[in-house]
Amino acid sequence: MTERQDVVTLTIDGVEVSAPKGMTVLEAAKRAGVVIPHYCYHPGLPVAGVCRMCLVHVENTPKLQIACAIPVADGMVVNPYHDEAVEARRGVLEFLLINHPLDCPICDQAGECELQNYVFREGRARTRYSPTYAKRFNPVEDFGGDILYVPNRCILCTRCVQFMEHVADDPVLNVSDRGDRAFIGIHPGEQLEHAWSGNVVDLCPVGSLISKDFLHKARAWELDKAPGVCTGCSQGCNVVLETLHNTVVRLRPRTNLEVNRFFMCDHGRLDYRWLNRGDRIEAPLVRQDGDLAAVDWHHALERAADIVKGSGGPIVVLASARASNEALFLATRVAGERFVGAFRVERVDGEEPLPGVPNLALRSERAPNVRGATELGYTETFDAAVTALADAAAVIVVDEPLDTVSNAALAKVPSVIYMGTTLPEPARVAQVVLPITNVAEEDGTFVNRDGRVQRYLQAKTGPGMARPAWWVLGELLVELGRGEPLATAGEAFEMLAGAVRAFDGISYDGLGYLGAVLGTAAKAEATA
Amino acid sequence: MAITVKVMKRPEHEVSYLRATLKGLALTFSHLLRPSVTMQYPEQTATDDWTLSPRWRGTHRMLTDEQGRSKCVACGLCPQICPANCIKLVPGEDEQGNRYPLIYEIDEFRCVFCGYCQEVCPEEAIHVGVHYENAEYERGRFVYDLERLCAQTHPVSTLWDPSDPKGQ
Numbered sequence: 001m002t003e004r005q006d007v008v009t010l011t012i013d014g015v016e017v018s019a020p021k022g023m024t025v026l027e028a029a030k031r032a033g034v035v036i037p038h039y040c041y042h043p044g045l046p047v048a049g050v051c052r053m054c055l056v057h058v059e060n061t062p063k064l065q066i067a068c069a070i071p072v073a074d075g076m077v078v079n080p081y082h083d084e085a086v087e088a089r090r091g092v093l094e095f096l097l098i099n100h101p102l103d104c105p106i107c108d109q110a111g112e113c114e115l116q117n118y119v120f121r122e123g124r125a126r127t128r129y130s131p132t133y134a135k136r137f138n139p140v141e142d143f144g145g146d147i148l149y150v151p152n153r154c155i156l157c158t159r160c161v162q163f164m165e166h167v168a169d170d171p172v173l174n175v176s177d178r179g180d181r182a183f184i185g186i187h188p189g190e191q192l193e194h195a196w197s198g199n200v201v202d203l204c205p206v207g208s209l210i211s212k213d214f215l216h217k218a219r220a221w222e223l224d225k226a227p228g229v230c231t232g233c234s235q236g237c238n239v240v241l242e243t244l245h246n247t248v249v250r251l252r253p254r255t256n257l258e259v260n261r262f263f264m265c266d267h268g269r270l271d272y273r274w275l276n277r278g279d280r281i282e283a284p285l286v287r288q289d290g291d292l293a294a295v296d297w298h299h300a301l302e303r304a305a306d307i308v309k310g311s312g313g314p315i316v317v318l319a320s321a322r323a324s325n326e327a328l329f330l331a332t333r334v335a336g337e338r339f340v341g342a343f344r345v346e347r348v349d350g351e352e353p354l355p356g357v358p359n360l361a362l363r364s365e366r367a368p369n370v371r372g373a374t375e376l377g378y379t380e381t382f383d384a385a386v387t388a389l390a391d392a393a394a395v396i397v398v399d400e401p402l403d404t405v406s407n408a409a410l411a412k413v414p415s416v417i418y419m420g421t422t423l424p425e426p427a428r429v430a431q432v433v434l435p436i437t438n439v440a441e442e443d444g445t446f447v448n449r450d451g452r453v454q455r456y457l458q459a460k461t462g463p464g465m466a467r468p469a470w471w472v473l474g475e476l477l478v479e480l481g482r483g484e485p486l487a488t489a490g491e492a493f494e495m496l497a498g499a500v501r502a503f504d505g506i507s508y509d510g511l512g513y514l515g516a517v518l519g520t521a522a523k524a525e526a527t528a
Numbered sequence: 529m530a531i532t533v534k535v536m537k538r539p540e541h542e543v544s545y546l547r548a549t550l551k552g553l554a555l556t557f558s559h560l561l562r563p564s565v566t567m568q569y570p571e572q573t574a575t576d577d578w579t580l581s582p583r584w585r586g587t588h589r590m591l592t593d594e595q596g597r598s599k600c601v602a603c604g605l606c607p608q609i610c611p612a613n614c615i616k617l618v619p620g621e622d623e624q625g626n627r628y629p630l631i632y633e634i635d636e637f638r639c640v641f642c643g644y645c646q647e648v649c650p651e652e653a654i655h656v657g658v659h660y661e662n663a664e665y666e667r668g669r670f671v672y673d674l675e676r677l678c679a680q681t682h683p684v685s686t687l688w689d690p691s692d693p694k695g696q
């Protein structure tokens with residue numbers, strides 16, 4: 001690559017780094033792997049420059065500078081750890097702590113709090129204030145939605161105000177009063193009701209804005225985390241599933257600049273309880289003397305294979321748009337020539353966009369894999385398919401909750417193979433019931449509405465003998481004599497990518513954590 | 529072949545055990561005249577006749593506030609630091625929305641009495657105690673619940689000597 005005119009070279013903490021003109025020193029430092037402490041700066045928000053936490057020493061300038069606001073310049077020598085800068089930041093932290101309640105033991109942010117972190121790193125070990133100094137006190141306020149405001153903990157970085165004003169375009173928050181009495185106010189009569197307002201909890205660097213849903217549920221350090229994809233709608237926001245003792249307790253956005261940047265909507269954020277359902281099927285069941293009886297996997301798969309082999313006529317796959325691509329694909333393989341696939345998706349009126357981020361909205365189709373199901377040959381003709389079930393030789397249900405299906409509908413079909421997490425009433429007529437894991441309990445991929453194939457990873461263990469749907473269908477293929485056993489979701493995906501044109505050129509490993517868009521890999525090859 | 533035994537003739541004072549026996553007895557009886565150092569436990573106990581170190585680390589005690597409620601706010605630090613993993617804590621929320629321990633149990637059998645829980649507690653709630661009489665009729669009784677921990681009255685450990693905190 002040739003050196004371009006608009007690239008400058010500077011030194012930050014002894015590290016030489018090139019950065020495009022116009023970039024701020026703080027961002028350039030990130031590139032160089034140097035962390036400059038900061039509060040009001042956030043990559044998803046406009047620069048506010050109010051917290052003074054990012055003070056750094058720049059050679060040949062008379063005063064310390066705020067790294068989040070000054071642009072890089074050629075030959076600049078920045079020293080974030082110059083004695084003067086460290087001393088200034090220590091002063092900033094001391095001011096922040098004057099009225100801070102130090103209630104870390106009961107604060108939900110403890111363990112992931114930037115005030116704790118920076119004070120631990122560069123703050124004073126002891127206060128210089130008298131132990132009898134009465135700290136400013138304001139009661140906790142309900143900001144509406146899922147959000148509580150604890151003013152005593154606020155460090156007035158204004159990230160929340162910036163977000164509501166510039167990103168959500170719903171400026172209901174403000175800085176009220178002034179000086180050391182300042183606090184974050186909400187406009188009279190207003191609430192944090194925007195569909196994306198929950199993000200202020202993540203943005204708040206301290207425990208000042210907290211989630212009512214997560215309140216007192218867990219300590220930050222007890223949580224296990226796994227990267228996932230939100231199942232709330234077809235946008236496919238990248239998330240982190242946080243679990244405590246094998247229970248999902250919180251979803252948070254995971255940065256993906258191409259999809260959701262740093263955000264996720266409240267609908268998706270709070271839609272996790274179904275992942276922890278207790279009424280799960282824990283063992284394969286087959287019909288024996290009229291009743292469903294628990295058997296081992298081998299017997300259940302044998303029975304399922306007999307059904308598939310024995311039936312002449314269409315095999316209808318009723319799939320959920322929450323099922324992984326791997327499961328949907330393998331189901332088409334199991335049905336073979338006689339495959340007829342249909343899915344259903346809940347659609348609501350209107351979208352809830354986040355104005356500050358292009359192409360990001362809570363979408364009207366409320367399932368994560370509508371595009372994947374479509375690419376794999378399923379059609380959104382669920383109701384028609386159910387009405388036409390009388391002609392089917394067999395039905396395979398893949399993770400579809402059957403809420404809209406009457407008890408009698410499936411009874412008409414000679415054979416039903418039901419793969420699901422729970423056993424709803426209409427499914428009780430099945431000949432074989434195969435317990436599968438939910439999206440938090442398996443690896444797999446979804447395709448979002450823009451054709452981005454995205455991986456999600458297992459966050460908790462499934463109940464009993466439940467197995468990922470791709471494993472179950474893979475074993476069924478083996479039982480039918482039409483495939484090799486699949487050990488991982490990756491192997492299932494490779495099989496899919498090799499067989500379905502739309503997935504050409506996409507590899508499981510190549511997806512990484514950010515995904516790849518259908519069709520682009522092939523195009524890139526063609527132009528290369 | 530017959531075995532031949534060589535018989536040695538030793539002087540009389542070397543083979544007689546009488547001398548050694550008398551010497552031993554003299555030592556034994558001399559103890560009768562010395563002051564006794566044995567403590568007559570359980571007639572004598574640490575409460576009246578002798579003292580335990582104030583830094584002794586024994587079974588736990590949870591301190592309470594003026595209203596008699598435990599001072600614990602269920603911050604989760606002690607189960608985190610405990611090397612024996614013997615503290616069970618489930619946080620809850622009371623009527624005023626305050627965080628408090630819904631379940632707080634210490635398995636004293638698994639505890640190694642390191643005192644880390646006391647050291648880490650930001651509320652000065654859980655303490656190891658200056659206490660040593662722990663016998664029970666059942667194993668299960670060694671899991672102390674919150675009520676029992678709060679009901680303990682023995683003195684709590686100072687962990688370190690305030691006049692010499694670094695132990696020099």
Ligand code: SF4
Pocket residue numbers: 153154155156157158159160161184203204205206208209
């Ligand atoms: S509530 Fe949080 S995000 Fe908002 S100004 Fe205070 S510290 Fe910053």
Ligand code: SF4
Pocket residue numbers: 230231232233234235236237260263264265266267268269361362363
């Ligand atoms: S916009 Fe859709 S994918 Fe994103 S968080 Fe909301 S529900 Fe989930």
Ligand code: SF4
Pocket residue numbers: 609610611612613614615634638639640641642643644645646656
């Ligand atoms: S004394 Fe040590 S081992 Fe015992 S409960 Fe406390 S931290 Fe755990």
Ligand code: SF4
Pocket residue numbers: 105599600601602603604605606607617645648649650651652653654
């Ligand atoms: S460290 Fe103290 S306040 Fe925290 S949970 Fe343990 S006893 Fe309770």
Ligand code: FES
Pocket residue numbers: 037038039040041048049050051052053054055066067068069
């Ligand atoms: S991060 Fe630079 S002033 Fe706040």
